[in-house]
Structures are given as structure tokens and as C-alpha cells.
Amino acid sequence: MSLVIDARGLRKEFTVRVKAGRLRRERRSVVAVDGVDLRIERGEMLGYIGPNGAGKSTTLKMLTGVLTPSAGQARVCGLLPVPQRARLARGIGVVFGQRSQLWWDLPLRDSFDLLRHVYRVPAAEHAARLRRCRGLLDLDGFLDIPVRQLSLGQRMRGELTAALLHGPQVLFLDEPTIGLDVVSKQAVRGFLAELGRAGDTTLVLTTHDLADIERLCHRLVVIDHGRVVHDGTIAELHRRYGSRRLVVAELDAALVTPLTLPGAPLQRVEADGRRLVYALESAGVAEVVAGLAGLTTLRDLSILEPDIEDVVARLYRTPARSG
């Protein structure tokens, strides 16, 4: 067993000044991350999710050496993030969706070249990795354009490349698909999936988009109010908290009595009985389709993923949670 990330009791407290009266200000302490334990093995792809302000980014910043933890300890690639920040930087790649690692005024190509010097990557290795990214992320159309003129989707593909050119062992991604259009999202996800298949890069991904997680991650860690509330597979999460996918079936004509199926209870009947919504429990999509097809003509069918905010909200309300 080789742990790439080993965090124990990680905690971060901020003091904020709050107005109290006309001139007085009170110092108040806010706990952003409250005792997070995280052990991640080499090659794992981990989804790290939680609502806004749950402490996702703060955790990532502590693991990458940007922020000093208030308590607890972390080892990433066997190094202590803050004291050994510069050495650790060579072993990790980081993409913050709302930050840039690129040089705004220079063509994308120049940023990549600069990063080769900054990380001191041998020219041949650098060229090989860049060639691979150019192919997979389709960079050729905009390599010579200054970064500030790139679209968000193009820039994000550039950021991904920039984070990988030094061949990091761990890739941290903080909302890499935020604000991207569908095509760019798919390009980014496809690329990350490809990276995961190769198996030697560990991936830690925070996101608000459950589709990112479903596509990429086997394991899911959910935090809320700075604490880990779930650590396991996605299926386990759904089982534990009863969040279900929904099948929406559009029918040509309403049924006299809507079909009932074991393992897929009928949730709603809409549009005068021409739209039926089933929740998938033990039954699969195929069983719903087969059941309906025997009775009527299906006009359209869609599957709704459970909303992540919804899952987390439910999680937080679960009384079984201690503390």
C-alpha cells in the first residue's frame, strides 16, 4: 500500500473581524476545516465535494502548501506541504478553476515554455507531454494566441496542460469544469478519464457537478461545515441517503392506470398523465422502459441525476451523524 496523501486531523481556523458598534470590532474565529482525515492511494481518483463554504478549497490549499494548517498534519508524496513547499511543487499539479497559472499577456505556447524552465523539465520529456496534451485536448488551434484572448474552455484546456507538463504524481483540480460549456466539459472530463486510466496519476477533484464525479471518480469524500460526512463509493452514498436517479418517460397518450413497478416507485404524474416520473431504487432503466413499452408508445425518455447540493443537504440533515 502506498499512500500518496495522508492527512490527519487537518484543521484551519481563520480569525475575522466583525463590526460591533460604531468603532469597535470584535475578533471572531471561524473554523473552515475541522479535523479532516484523508488517506489516498497512488492512482486513486477521488471526488471531494460539499456545498459552498464547506472547506473544500481550504483543504486543497493546505495539501498543496499554500495555507498553513492551524492543527493536524499532512504528508503529500511523503513531503510536508508548507515546510517543503518548493519540493512538493514538483510532484503535484494544480488547476484552480477560478485562478490561472498562465501568463496573461503571452501566447499560450510561451507559458508552456516558461513552465519548462520553472519546473526544470528536460526538453525531450516536456515536448513529449506537450505533444500528448495537444492531441488529447486539441490545443493546436490556439497555441499562438495570448491567454487573455482565449475562451474559458480554451483557457481551461491550457491550464490542464500547464499542470501536467512536469509529470506530477498528484493532480489537484478545484472545480475544473466551472462555467464551461457542454462541449468543453466533455473534453475536460474525457481527458481526465484518459489520465486516470493510465493509472499512475492520483487525482483529487472538487466540483459542484455530480456528472464530473460519476464520470471520473470511484471514491467520493463529502465534507460539510469542515468535516467529512461521507467517505466511500458513489453507490454507497446513494444507498445510504436514499438519493435516487429519476427516469422521466414521455408518452404518446396517457395511460388509464399508470404502470407501477417493483423497485421503481412512481414519483409524479405530469402533463395530464403523459409524463411519468419513476425513481430508480432496485430496478434499472431497462426494466422501466420494458414495462412501459408493453403498454404504450414511448415518445421520449430522460434520466435525471440526483443533484449534488440535494444529496449533501440530505446528508447534513441525517440524524445518524454524530457531533
Place this chain on the structure above:
Amino acid sequence: MAEAGGTLAAYRALLGAQARAQTAYRTSFVIDLLGNVGATVFDVVTVLVLYGVTRELGGFTLRETLVMVGLTAFAFAVADLLVGNIERLPRYVRTGLFDAVLLRPLGALPQLLLMDLPLRKVSRGLFGLAVWVTALAGAGIEWTPSRVALAVVAPLAAVVFFGSVFVATATVSFFWVESGELANSVTYGGRDFASYPVTVFAGWFRAAFAYGLGFAFVSYQPALALLGRADPLGLPAWAGWAAPGVALVALAGASLTWRVGVRHYRSTGS
């Protein structure tokens, strides 16, 4: 050795990128270069105007004072060119540049300075050098080998000193966001203080800036040693040579402040 060479090459690459970005618009760069001489010219003119109405300031003639003006103008311009932009630290924090810099395998401070080096300020440094050389030539100094050495070492020490002041005062913004004005009063106030003989000032103000913060040893004391004058305030002759030591103390203080500041760094948003 290879390690240090690689790091140097990395910094050189950052500097090259910055130069390319800034000189992309050639005309506006040239105008910036010229415009930047302005502030330093103004400092010298101020002194000339003062001596238009008086023959002596704090017991020093114009020629003598110009040695202090030249030393301060030159050193401050170089320090401002090299590290002055660190006063933009709050902006670096806000835009996330500081996060980006911490994620790379190089020192955070050198990266910030190189990535935002204001090359247009080169002109100010050159003008400062001209003032320094002219002042030395016009002051009637009796040159000895040790005075020649001092004429070279004193500006270097002053660059280190002013640079340390820039870094230390900017670092305060890690703890206290609205600290910009205080930082300016120490850096620019200190520069103005060091442009005149300390005998011009009095009381707690003189004590604080001259000896508390050490500005007297940056320009006034080396000027005394070069001119061969005893300190009217009674400090011994070796004080004229204290500049390198004082600069190193300032440097140590600044690097400690910086390190503590980075530890307290809180980043912003997501």
C-alpha cells in the same frame, strides 16, 4: 551547483517573459521610461530651490547635501525598480497570483518581483546614478582608497536597506489589509528623510527615523565619511561605515517578517 544554475535559469526565463510583455508596445514603453525620470528630477529640484533661499541647511552646504540627495536618489530608484512593486501585494493576493506563485517550485518573493518588474523604472535608476556621480565630483572630496570603496559600497547597502523597508512594510498587509498608507509613510517618508542632513530634523521624529529605523546610516553617515566631516550630533567616525551592517540587519528583519507573513497568509475565496 547545477541546482543553483537551474534556479537561476528559471528566474531568467521569468524576467525574459516580463520584458517581452512590457516592451510589446514600444512607443508607450519609451514614454513610460521618460515619464519615470520626472519624480527623481523633482526631488533634486526641491533641494536646489531650498538652497535658493538659504546658504546652509542644518549646517550643510548645497554641495554637501547633494551627496546625500544623490546617494538616496540612486539607491532608492534601484530598490524601487527591483522590489518596489511588492507594495502591490494586496492585489496579488486578491487576484490569486500569490496562490499561483506558491504552487511553483521557486521562492515566492523573487517570482512576484520578476513577474511584475517595472522595467520602465530603469530610467530613474540611471538618472539617480548620474546625480550621485555628479554630486561626488562636485563635493570636493579628498579621495582615498577607502573613500572610493565607500562610494561604491554605500549605494549598494542603501539599495538593500530600502529594498528591505519595501518588503517589510508591504508584508504588514498580510495581517492588516488597509496598511498601504502606513507603508508609504515609512518608505517614501524614509526616502525624503535620507535626502537631507539629519540635523535638519529634531526631537522624537529624528530619533525614530534616524536611529530607530536606521535611516541616518544609509545616506547621512556615509556622506559625512566621504566629506571627512565629524558628526555634529556626536556619533563616532566608524558610524560612516555602518551602512552595510545596518543593511544586513534590515535584510534579516525583512526576511523574517516575510516568512511570518506567508505563514499567516489566508488566501481568498475558492
